[in-house]
Amino acid sequence: MTGIGVGSGSAAGPVARMAPPPALPAPRTVAGAEAAAEAAAVRAALCQVAADMEQRAAAAAGAAAEVLCAQALMAADPTLADRAAALVLDGTDGPHALAAAFGEFRAGLEAAGGYFAERVADLDDLRDRSVARLLGLPMPGLPDPGHPYVLVADDLAPADTALLDPATVLALVTQRGGPTSHTAILAKILGLPAVVGCQDAERLTDGRPVLVDGAAGTVEADPRPETVAEAAAREERRRRQAARTRGPGRTSDGHPVKLLVNLGALHELPAAAAADSEGVGLFRTEFLYLDRAQAPSLEEQTAAYREVFTAFAGRRVVVRTLDAGADKPLPFATAPDEQNPALGIRGLRTATRDPELLRTQLAAIAKAAEGSTAEVWVMAPMVSVPEEAADFAAAARAHGLRTAGAMVEVPAAALRAGAVARSCEFLSIGTNDLAQYAFAADRTLGSLAALLDPWQPALLDLIRMAAQAGERHGRPVGVCGEAAADPALALVLTGLGVTSLSAAPSCLGEVRAALAAHTLDDCRRLADRALAAPDAATARAEVLATLG
Numbered sequence: 001m002t003g004i005g006v007g008s009g010s011a012a013g014p015v016a017r018m019a020p021p022p023a024l025p026a027p028r029t030v031a032g033a034e035a036a037a038e039a040a041a042v043r044a045a046l047c048q049v050a051a052d053m054e055q056r057a058a059a060a061a062g063a064a065a066e067v068l069c070a071q072a073l074m075a076a077d078p079t080l081a082d083r084a085a086a087l088v089l090d091g092t093d094g095p096h097a098l099a100a101a102f103g104e105f106r107a108g109l110e111a112a113g114g115y116f117a118e119r120v121a122d123l124d125d126l127r128d129r130s131v132a133r134l135l136g137l138p139m140p141g142l143p144d145p146g147h148p149y150v151l152v153a154d155d156l157a158p159a160d161t162a163l164l165d166p167a168t169v170l171a172l173v174t175q176r177g178g179p180t181s182h183t184a185i186l187a188k189i190l191g192l193p194a195v196v197g198c199q200d201a202e203r204l205t206d207g208r209p210v211l212v213d214g215a216a217g218t219v220e221a222d223p224r225p226e227t228v229a230e231a232a233a234r235e236e237r238r239r240r241q242a243a244r245t246r247g248p249g250r251t252s253d254g255h256p257v258k259l260l261v262n263l264g265a266l267h268e269l270p271a272a273a274a275a276d277s278e279g280v281g282l283f284r285t286e287f288l289y290l291d292r293a294q295a296p297s298l299e300e301q302t303a304a305y306r307e308v309f310t311a312f313a314g315r316r317v318v319v320r321t322l323d324a325g326a327d328k329p330l331p332f333a334t335a336p337d338e339q340n341p342a343l344g345i346r347g348l349r350t351a352t353r354d355p356e357l358l359r360t361q362l363a364a365i366a367k368a369a370e371g372s373t374a375e376v377w378v379m380a381p382m383v384s385v386p387e388e389a390a391d392f393a394a395a396a397r398a399h400g401l402r403t404a405g406a407m408v409e410v411p412a413a414a415l416r417a418g419a420v421a422r423s424c425e426f427l428s429i430g431t432n433d434l435a436q437y438a439f440a441a442d443r444t445l446g447s448l449a450a451l452l453d454p455w456q457p458a459l460l461d462l463i464r465m466a467a468q469a470g471e472r473h474g475r476p477v478g479v480c481g482e483a484a485a486d487p488a489l490a491l492v493l494t495g496l497g498v499t500s501l502s503a504a505p506s507c508l509g510e511v512r513a514a515l516a517a518h519t520l521d522d523c524r525r526l527a528d529r530a531l532a533a534p535d536a537a538t539a540r541a542e543v544l545a546t547l548g
Contacts (some may be wrong), residue, residue: 002537003198004178004449005217006482007187009235009510011170012228014209015204016149018426021128022137028093038094039085045098045134046084049126050075053363067122071157075126080105080448082140095131102127121176125157136236143206148454150212152204156183167191171212175217177199178452187214188485192262195219197449209320215488216544217453245516246276249501251494255520258314258500259508262480266304269311272297272505279316279375281428281502283308284478286323295357301364309374318376318428318478318502320407321361321392323347340437347409349383350394362399369401379405379428383420384412390423409433413463417454417469428469429498431481436458453536454483458529460539467497487514488543495527504514 003542029036053072074080087097128140141160144148146175151169156177169192177183177196187194191333193214204210204221211231219225247270249259256539259271260281272280288296288304296304309317314370322348351358369376380392383406396404405426407504408414414434417547431454434442438459441451470477478500483489485503486512493501494515501511518526526543533539 001195001198001200001203001219001221003173003201003217003219004184004452005193005214006184007172007192007194007214009191009193009215009238010211010213010231011193012146012209012223013149013150013170014228015093015152015206015208016143016145017204017206018151018153018156019138019140019143021124021140022132022135024095024099024131025135026092027096030088031091031095035089035091039088040132042080042084042088042098042130044092045094045130045518046075046081048133049129052125052129054451064370064407071122071126074105074123075130080184082258094134095101098130098134099127102130104408104499107262109368116399121155121157125160142278143204145204150210152201154202155181156186166390166460171214172196173198173201173204173210173212174390175199178449183476188506191506197447199447215486216540217342217449225256235404238510238513240450241513241517245509247512248278249515249520251515251520251523253519253521255494257490257494257498257515258316258476258478258482259506260318260478260500260502261278261505262502263308266307269308273311275505275508277315277505277508280308281316281318281319281478281500282482283317283319284323285320289324295360298364301361302367305365305368306372306416309368309372309376313373315376316481318331318377318379318405319365320379321348321358322350324350328539334383342442347407348380348388349382358395359399362396362401364498366399366401376401377401377403377405377426379407379426381407381430382409382433383407385414385422386419389420391422408462408466409437411438411462414466418472421469421473421475424475426475427466427477428502429463429466429477429479429481431463431479431483434462434481450536453540454481454486455536455537456491457511457531457539458532460527462491463493463498464496464527464531467499470499471497475498485511487511488526488540491518491523491547492527492530492543495523495525 026074036371050072053068058067059430060068084101087100088094106120111119113397148168150171155174171186172183173190174183174192174196181196182198193212195212195217198219211220211228225239243452249257260279261275261277263272263280264284265287275327277351286412345353378396379400383389389406393404403425405428406420407428407430413420430442435452437492439451441448443452467477476499479498480502481494484501485507490501491514529542530539533542
């Protein structure tokens, strides 16, 4: 069985499936006093679910706590409660009224697309919990078979996974979900092998033994004992190698490849700063802007950036300016009526609508960098043409920021990478969006996993094009997308000419070990094999077979 591989390594164990959601009873009509009592019960169920989410958030930490707080706010939304109660007063019974009200909210998120479409699983989870609470049924959630297991589900919700114990859960397999889904993010944080968007996962029954390979994106049912033993031996070697290598990234013959971390919020800062890295290759600043009615002030931004620069004193920090639009709409930066926001005013283009947003952010970055020993670089998202890169670099220099770069996320930027490279000091490739735009495939759709696979030879062609352009013009070219976290693909990227890799802190050890075990010529030969393959699956399989 195949899907989108995320996390790290492999694991084998018996399947334990998520408890199913409650079944809706036969519909019935309510009226009068019964309807009033039913409406009150619906409101109470939503309040109880919101309180449960708040309790779970209090017991969690970091990103999990933030997601659970967001779920609590969803469940406590008075608009949702009012809509469900109104349906009851119109004659619909409570369980069906809840399902219908959540369905309307769900349709709105799906229509928004991108990040918001990924959150429909969160709404579905709240719906199921509310219906179960109303009917007095057990809550759907994590199984407890009394032994370690591979968790299999249609999809996973934050409420279930926030308190997940990696000592008990060996691996994750979901039928739905994409490369940016909650499950994929969780797997990377916990260092668990996972396969999401695995359409055949519904065939996996409780107790059935499986072998999950997060690198290959495969789930093997009823594996032979010798296959499991071989996988366990590889996993043990992988862990030992990752723990053994330290220091700057480099190939076995000394070719340097900077290893950096991705950073998306301040609560991730302690773990990111403690990682054995050479700095931050992608500092996503959107966390300061999301869920706000107006942009953060110069002072607020300066304080947040200074905290990061202090934590990474003496190391590089690459700050990506605001990447609003598409799956990250902001009321003060994006238009609500764009018919196709993924192709609209997003990333650097928002500066054309509100130049002050970019000016304030650059000023805050420059002010925070004053007196810091961190090596502060800035880069613009969604650059399409060389002129945009040149204008951004000029704006950055006007604020005293000497090192400005452009992200290569649009095929046009890769095709004209030489001219873009001449306009700024470095390039950074975002493989998620570059794949999305190169293949005209929504990056959040698990059903398009084959097209979104970072091993796609056409995507590797674009990466090579950008890397070679950077080399010709003496510009470093990094990769900060999901591809950089895959040890085998990291070797291919190095062979293509990429000079730095930025990934989640938990992934760096394996990438460092892979580089240390191969020469630059090895990497180039692996890159040639991947480029010559007819498709992503073949490219991955041939490289992995070569690596043994």
